[in-house]
Structure formats: C-alpha cells, structure tokens
Amino acid sequence: MIEVKNLTKYFGVKKVVDDISFKVNKGEILGFLGPNGAGKSTTMRMITGFFAPSAGTAVIGGSDILEDSISARKKIGYLPENAPVYPDMTVWGYLDFCAQIRGFSGTNRKKRVEETIEKCFLSEVKFQTVNTLSKGFKQRVCFAQSIIHDPEYLILDEPTDGLDPNQKHEVRLMIQRMSMEKAIILSTHILEEMDAVCTRAIIIANGQLVIDDTPSNLRKKSAVHGAVTLSLHNHDPEGFVSCIQEQDWVSSVKILEKNGNDFKARIFPENNDEPVADKVISAMFANNYEVKSISVEQGRLDEVFRTITGTGHPLSAK
Amino acid sequence: MKTKETANNIMAIFKRELSGYFDSPVAYVFIVIFLLLLGFFTFYISRFFEMGQADLRTFFEWHPWIFLFLVPAVAMKLWAEERRMGTMELILTFPVTVTEVIVGKFLAAWIFIGIALFFTFPMVITVSYLGEPDIGPILCAYIGSFLSAGAFLSVGIMTSSLTRSQVISFIVSVVICLFFILAGYPPVTNVLSGWAPIWLLNLISEMGFLSHLISIERGVLDLRDLLYYFSVIAFMLVVNGIIIQNRRAL
Numbered sequence: 001m002i003e004v005k006n007l008t009k010y011f012g013v014k015k016v017v018d019d020i021s022f023k024v025n026k027g028e029i030l031g032f033l034g035p036n037g038a039g040k041s042t043t044m045r046m047i048t049g050f051f052a053p054s055a056g057t058a059v060i061g062g063s064d065i066l067e068d069s070i071s072a073r074k075k076i077g078y079l080p081e082n083a084p085v086y087p088d089m090t091v092w093g094y095l096d097f098c099a100q101i102r103g104f105s106g107t108n109r110k111k112r113v114e115e116t117i118e119k120c121f122l123s124e125v126k127f128q129t130v131n132t133l134s135k136g137f138k139q140r141v142c143f144a145q146s147i148i149h150d151p152e153y154l155i156l157d158e159p160t161d162g163l164d165p166n167q168k169h170e171v172r173l174m175i176q177r178m179s180m181e182k183a184i185i186l187s188t189h190i191l192e193e194m195d196a197v198c199t200r201a202i203i204i205a206n207g208q209l210v211i212d213d214t215p216s217n218l219r220k221k222s223a224v225h226g227a228v229t230l231s232l233h234n235h236d237p238e239g240f241v242s243c244i245q246e247q248d249w250v251s252s253v254k255i256l257e258k259n260g261n262d263f264k265a266r267i268f269p270e271n272n273d274e275p276v277a278d279k280v281i282s283a284m285f286a287n288n289y290e291v292k293s294i295s296v297e298q299g300r301l302d303e304v305f306r307t308i309t310g311t312g313h314p315l316s317a318k
Numbered sequence: 319m320k321t322k323e324t325a326n327n328i329m330a331i332f333k334r335e336l337s338g339y340f341d342s343p344v345a346y347v348f349i350v351i352f353l354l355l356l357g358f359f360t361f362y363i364s365r366f367f368e369m370g371q372a373d374l375r376t377f378f379e380w381h382p383w384i385f386l387f388l389v390p391a392v393a394m395k396l397w398a399e400e401r402r403m404g405t406m407e408l409i410l411t412f413p414v415t416v417t418e419v420i421v422g423k424f425l426a427a428w429i430f431i432g433i434a435l436f437f438t439f440p441m442v443i444t445v446s447y448l449g450e451p452d453i454g455p456i457l458c459a460y461i462g463s464f465l466s467a468g469a470f471l472s473v474g475i476m477t478s479s480l481t482r483s484q485v486i487s488f489i490v491s492v493v494i495c496l497f498f499i500l501a502g503y504p505p506v507t508n509v510l511s512g513w514a515p516i517w518l519l520n521l522i523s524e525m526g527f528l529s530h531l532i533s534i535e536r537g538v539l540d541l542r543d544l545l546y547y548f549s550v551i552a553f554m555l556v557v558n559g560i561i562i563q564n565r566r567a568l
Binding site for chain 2 (some may be wrong): 018045048050051052070071073074076078080081082084085087088089093097098100101102103105130142145241
C-alpha cells in the first residue's frame with residue numbers, strides 16, 4: 001500500500017502542494033488529475049523521493065520514503081514526466097544498466113532485460129541508440145525501465161504523453177494487465193484515459209486535493225448526467241419545449257441546435273439518478289413526435305473537471 | 319550485504335559513465351587533443367630534444383596547464399547533463415545513495431583521464447631509447463599527474479552539480495583550478511611575500527597544486543602530498559554531495 005500523509009511542498013514562499021493525503025491499495029489504479037501546474041508532478045516527485053517534502057511523508061509498502069529511503073525506492077517503479085533517457089545509450093545498454101542498478105546480475109539480468117524489451121515491444125530497436133528513436137519509443141524505453149524489476153508500486157507521470165492512439169492503447173492495456181498485483185498511480189490530463197484505466201480518481205487543484213472518488217461517481221457530478229438528448233424531425237421546437245416542460249419529471253429542456261424544422265434538444269430530469277429514457281419515449285409517442293435519435297448522457301468528465309478545478313465554465317449548464 | 323550492494327551500484331554507475339565517454343566522440347576528441355597539446359608544448363615550446371636530457375621534466379611540467387582546460391571539459395557534463403536532460407530525476411529515485419552516484423561518476427572520469435595519460439607512453443619509450451632515464455621519478459611524476467588530474471576533476475564535478483549549463487560549469491571550474499595552480503606558483507608567492515603575513519603566505523602556497531606536484535615529480539612520494547590531493551578530492555566530493563542533497567530539498 002502507498003500511504004501519502006499530509007504531503008506539503010513550498011517552492012520559496014509559494015505553496016505548491018498543500019497537505020495532500022491518500023492511500024492506494026494493490027489492485028487499484030489511481031488516476032491523478034489536475035490542470036497543469038496543479039502540483040501533480042511535484043507530489044509524485046515527493047512520493048518517489050526525488051524531492052524532499054516541506055512537511056509530511058509517504059510510506060511505500062511499510063517503508064518511509066524519508067527515513068528508509070533506499071528500501072522504499074526499491075519497491076517503486078517510476079516513469080518521470082517527459083520520459084528522460086540517456087540519449088547516447090542503446091536501448092539494450094540502458095535497460096541493462098537499470099537492471100544492474102536494481103540488483104540483478106549475470107544471466108538473470110540478461111533474461112530480465114530481454115523479457116522487458118519483449119513486453120514493451122522494443123525488440124526492433126533494441127540495439128539502436130536512444131537519440132535515434134521517436135518520442136513513442138523513448139516513452140516506452142523509459143516505461144520499460146520502470147517495470148524492469150517488477151515493482152509492487154508503479155508511479156507513472158503521464159505515461160501516454162506523446163504516443164499515437166495505437167500506442168496509447170497498448171500502454172493502457174499493459175498497465176491494466178499489471179494492475180492485479182500492483183498499486184499504480186498515474187497522472188494524466190487526458191480524461192478518457194483516466195476513465196478507461198483508472199479505478200479511482202484524485203483531482204488536484206492549486207495544490208489541494210479536491211476529489212477522491214471513482215470515475216463513475218465523478219460523472220454523476222456532471223450537470224448533464226442522466227439527461228436525455230433527442231434529435232427530432234419536422235417539428236416546431238417551441239411547441240416541443242412547452243409540451244415536454246409540462247411533464248412532472250422534467251426539470252428543464254434546452255434546444256441545442258436548430259436546422260430548419262430539424263432540431264436537437266436535451267431534457268434534464270428532476271432527479272438525475274433516475275432513468276427517464278422510457279418516459280421520454282412514451283411522451284414522444286403520445287405526442288406523435290418523430291424521433292431520429294435518442295441517447296442518455298452518462299455525464300461529461302471534462303465538464304466535471306472544469307467545474308471542479310475552476311478554470312472555466314461548464315460546457316452546458318442547466 | 320550492504321557493501322556488496324554499494325559496490326554493485328558504484329560499478330553500475332561507473333560502467334555507464336565510462337562507456338558514456340566512449341559512446342560519444344568526447345573520448346576520442348579529448349585523447350587526441352590531449353596528446354597533440356602535450357606533444358606541441360613538450361617539443362616546440364620546451365624544446366625537448368634540444369635540452370639533451372634523458373628525463374621527462376619538460377614533459378610533465380605542462381600537465382597541470384593542459385589539465386586546467388581539459389579536465390573541466392571532461393567533468394562538466396557529469397551532473398549538468400543529467401540535470402538538463404531530466405535523467406537526474408531517474409538516477410536520484412533509483413535505490414542508490416548520492417554518495418554511490420558521485421563516487422561512480424568520479425571514478426569513471428578519473429579512469430578515463432588515466433587512460434588518456436596512459437597513451438603518453440611513447441614519451442617514456444622515447445627517452446628510454448635516447449638515454450638512460452631514472453624510471454623512479456617518471457613513475458612518481460605519472461602518479462602526481464594522475465592525482466592532480468583527480469583533484470581538478472573533483473572541482474569540475476562539484477561545479478557541474480551547481481548548474482544545468484555545461485559552459486558555466488566549465489568556466490567556474492577553470493577559475494577555481496587556476497586559483498589552485500597559481501596559489502603555489504613562485505611568481506604569486508613572491509608578490510605576496512612582500513607584505514602578507516607569513517602564515518597566510520604559507521597557507522596559500524600549501525593550498526597550491528604545484529608545490530605538491532613538484533615534490534612528487536622529484537621522485538619523492540611524501541605522504542603529506544598524497545594526503546593533500548586526497549583531501550582536496552574528498553572535500554570537493556563532499557561539497558558535491560551537499561549540493562545535490564540541497565537541490566533535492568530545494
């Protein structure tokens with residue numbers, strides 16, 4: 001288990017990380033979200049022992065990162081932001097170096113390196129020097145470095161940054177496959193990514209932890225969660241609005257776009273945890289509306305994110 | 319167990335740094351320039367052949383001056399580059415201590431300079447062919463030269479940890495090394511001797527590389543001279559460690 005206890009960091013007089021505490025158990029993938037400059041990387045750097053915290057500490061599998069730093073660091077695999085790798089080394093040479101640092105020797109080390117190269121799809125470039133590699137390969141080389149010793153705890157700072165959609169997918173699969181026996185913290189600012197891989201999400205804004213919840217609960221905070229979006233053909237929008245507004249389960253109706261007699265509308269229910277699709281359908285049926293498409297909104301993470309971190313206004317408010 | 323781990327970690331860092339020199343053109347450029355400069359100074363400026371003496375004094379007296387510029391060039395990347403490329407974040411989050419990293423880096427650079435020094439062996443062959451030199455002082459001079467390179471190097475690795483710019487590291491390091499050279503150089507001590515109190519004069523000239531180097535090159539391996547070099551190295555490496563630890567706490 002990773003236990004982060006009251007981590008605080010000042011840069012000069014500026015408080016960059018403000019009293020952050022949370023726990024991550026094995027089997028969990030914790031998504032670390034926040035706008036740029038919110039303190040995500042700084043927090044990760046303190047957990048991995050690169051920065052000394054101004055206050056608080058992190059305990060990794062029972063080892064305090066301040067008091068028992070070396071044994072705590074042994075348990076961690078870390079992928080820093082921008083995936084730094086020595087440019088003059090070959091992929092093989094670099095991973096061999098990392099394996100040696102991690103205490104592997106002899107044939108065991110060779111085997112480790114080969115296996116990791118295999119796992120991270122680096123076989124075709126293994127004797128190339130790192131500075132000849134594309135961003136995606138570099139990212140994977142650094143990722144390989146973080147898992148070479150099969151650590152119990154993985155800390156990944158923007159692991160899919162700079163990868164193309166296929167590579168992103170591969171890396172996410174890899175992370176998910178490993179998640180059973182590891183505790184993983186990954187930071188990202190791609191919301192779909194958090195949604196796709198994380199079992200829990202933490203949002204940091206201005207150095208403070210503002211949300212610690214599951215992605216699906218996060219969605220429920222969205223203004224559009226539970227709303228029904230419809231496209232209708234050949235009807236008068238105003239008539240539609242007044243007709244729907246009469247229903248007692250409807251809170252409000254909004255016309256999203258109009259194109260002649262075709263229009264798109266969103267119906268917000270009174271209680272957004274209650275499924276209202278069937279009610280919408282029967283209401284449409286009763287009033288002879290011709291429905292082209294209908295969908296129930298799950299909630300938009302980007303909107304929740306913006307509302308919470310307060311850097312903009314929600315896309316579609318009620 | 320602990321010492322084995324330490325040895326392994328130092329070895330890993332050492333190997334990476336040393337092969338790092340040879341993986342890039344730095345090593346070859348350094349060795350070639352080092353040998354060319356030494357040859358030029360020894361033969362054209364000091365007129366080695368015209369001296370008609372079968373010893374290498376004219377050869378060794380140039381070493382500190384050439385090291386003054388070349389050793390900081392070897393050392394400047396040791397930390398500055400890690401900092402600039404962000405690999406410092408990885409190396410300092412690996413399960414290794416700062417001391418292990420510093421010692422590994424320092425030894426790699428020192429051995430590298432040792433390799434360059436080794437390639438001056440044709441000089442020894444030349445004097446042995448031309449006459450019958452005293453091998454003892456030559457060996458001592460090599461040891462002295464290697465030690466002074468180590469002392470310069472420890473200054474260079476320390477300044478390298480101060481900045482992400484290799485250029486700044488280089489310049490600061492040359493200035494500090496120049497002070498160490500000049501401190502023991504007779505023209506400077508003569509200037510000082512007119513007015514400075516004798517203890518200050520002694521202190522400054524004891525700080526100098528040259529007085530220690532000259533006595534080693536005479537063929538006298540005095541423990542005090544060895545101690546001097548090793549304490550300069552140890553001091554600089556400790557300062558280096560403090561700088562890195564402080565950066566971490568920021």
